[in-house]
Amino acid sequence: MTTEVAVAKTAGTRTIALVVAAALFMENIDSTILSTALPTIASDLDVNPLALKLALTSYLISLAIFIPPSGWIADRFGARRVFASAVLVFMAGSVACTTVSTLEGFVVARFLQGMGGAMMVPVGRLIVARNTPKQGFVAAMTWLTMPALLGPVLGPLVGGIIVTNYPWHWIFLINIPISLLCLGLALALLPREAPRPVGRFDGWGFLLSGFALSALMLGSMEMTEMTGPSASMLGLLAFGAMMMAVLVWHCRRVPQPILDFSLLRIATFRSSVLGGTLFRTGIGAIPFLLPLMLQLGFGLSAIQSGALTFVSALGALFMKPVNALILRRFGFRRVLLVNGALAIASLAAIGLFRADTPHLLIYAVLFLGGCLRSIQFTSLNSIAFADLAQDEMSRATSLSSAAQQVSLGLGVTLGATAVAASMAWRGGDTLTAADFPPAFLIVALVSGLSLLVFRRLPAEAGAQMAGRRA
Known part of the structure; x- marks a missing residue:
């Protein structure tokens, strides 16, 4: 391959990844903005704010239902066509959210949004995987996830500005120009793909x-x-x-x-799914436990808590450009083990925070944790495809996306269970700052189980993808 062809192929891969990243950005910022605006929406719809949990739940249920068949649908109708259709469905759901006047209508609109999100993300990753050479896959994952990481950083800020100065409907209306841009780029830049032979739908x-x-x-x-x-x-x-x-x-x-568990026979894919599920389950407790500790345990306001927690996302953004260099230097197995251990240690360290801990130290620990988790997630998302054949990628994407969705739910469950166990052991009936150190230790130990899975990886697992050999 000549230098000119290699550069052109790299640029093409980058373009594909950025188009898909636009959809990821839209979904991430939508979910984080919504959490800020729930009290305002509840007031306008004249319902109890707790009742709006149904809207959040309906979105999650939609994801749970439609993620598993996403790979089959992409093969049956063509990945580019399904991705573009998913963007349209998500946009239609966003428009529907702005027109409803009842809780029931809002729940249905959010379910429609979830249908689009369930297809956008897995099928988008599938398009990137199918059109990226293994040597450039880690770099493609970097381009794919960097813009999406801006969602959690910008979401609370944008949501606060909107609900303070504008009607809450603008939370969903801003999805329309992003959807149209993403749709136009997808139709213009994503490679056309003919439908593939598929068997009977399960x-x-x-x-x-x-x-x-x-x-x-x-x-x-x-x-x-x-x-x-x-x-x-x-x-x-x-x-x-x-x-x-x-x-x-x-x-x-x-x-x-519908979900091909036989793919778990492949060591690299098995490590990504099983080890990744364990790691994400413990890490997934952070968004639940950390705000509780800062606000209920330490007495900080929601704004003060948000100002502290958002630095984790900044740490993740900071590390994205060097992830490929780290994997090329040390390889997947060593990075997953050593970096994973450090990321888990940073998770346990959060439990050592006290109400009088200097905020500068909290910033440093959370920023470092964001950096370490960024490396780990990039490694996990990349090594999943290291040894897969082209005809296995759609099934692998469905299974890995479903596993990630389960791990997010289990993370919340684990965090709540850990706090409840700490309260029961202490013999108290109200949540205090003393309940969080044991809880963070418990979730860190669960994440630590992932290291047992990563240890079984061969020393040179994913070497071609990491760029460690031709």
Whole structure:
């Protein structure tokens, strides 16, 4: 390959990644802005703010239902066409959110948004994976995730500005120009792809995965109430676990399942999915535990808490340009083990914060943690595709995306359970700052289990993708 061809191919890969990143940015900033505006929306719809949890839940349920079949749909109709259609559906859901006047209408509109989001993200990653040479995959992941990381940084700030100065409808209206831009770029720049041969759609698997993931998400949402284990919460989690077991049994028996668990035989993909799920479960407790500790434990205001926590996202952005260099120098196995251990240590260190801890020190620990998690997530997202064939990528994307969605819900569940266990051990009935150090230690230990999975990776796993050999 000549230098000119290599440069052109790299530029093309970068362009594809940035087009997909625009969709990721839109979805991330939408979810973070919404959390800021819930009280204002509840007042306008004349409902209790707690009732708006249904709107958040309906979005998560939509993701749970439509992520598993995303790979099959992309193969059946063409990834570019499905991605563009998903952007349109997300935009339609955003428009619908601005026209509703009842809670029921808002819940339906958010479900429609979730349908678009469920297809945008996995299918977008699939397009990047199929059009990126292995040597350039880590760099493509950097371009893919950098703009998306701006969502959590800008979301609360933009949301606060909008609800303070404008009607809340503008939270969803700003998605329209972003959607149109993303749609235009997708149609103009993403490679055309003919539909691929697919087998019969796994209808039973679709139903089982929808029941399993939805129940797990709903049970996890109930844990955020911090009212202790309820019959409905335990029932949902138990039902979700049972449906998940039936789903795995079913998928091992049919020739073309909705989620292909046989891909876990590939060591690099298995490490990304299983090790990544364990790591993300512990890390996923941070957005739940940290604001609680700062506000309820230390007595900080929501604005003061947000000013402290957003530096983690800045740390993640800071590290993105050098992730590829780090992986090229040390390789996937060493980075996942050493960097993973440091990231887990930084998670446990959050539990050492006290009300009188200097904010500069908190900034430093959270910024460093963001840097370390950025490296770990880039490594996990990249190594998943290291040894996959082209015809396996759509099924792999569905399975890995579903696993990531489950780990997010389990992270909230784990965080709430850890705090409740700390309260029970202390013998108290109210949440205090003393309940958080044990909770952060518990979630760090769960993340630490991922290191046992990473240890089983071969020394040169993903070497070609990391650029360590031709």
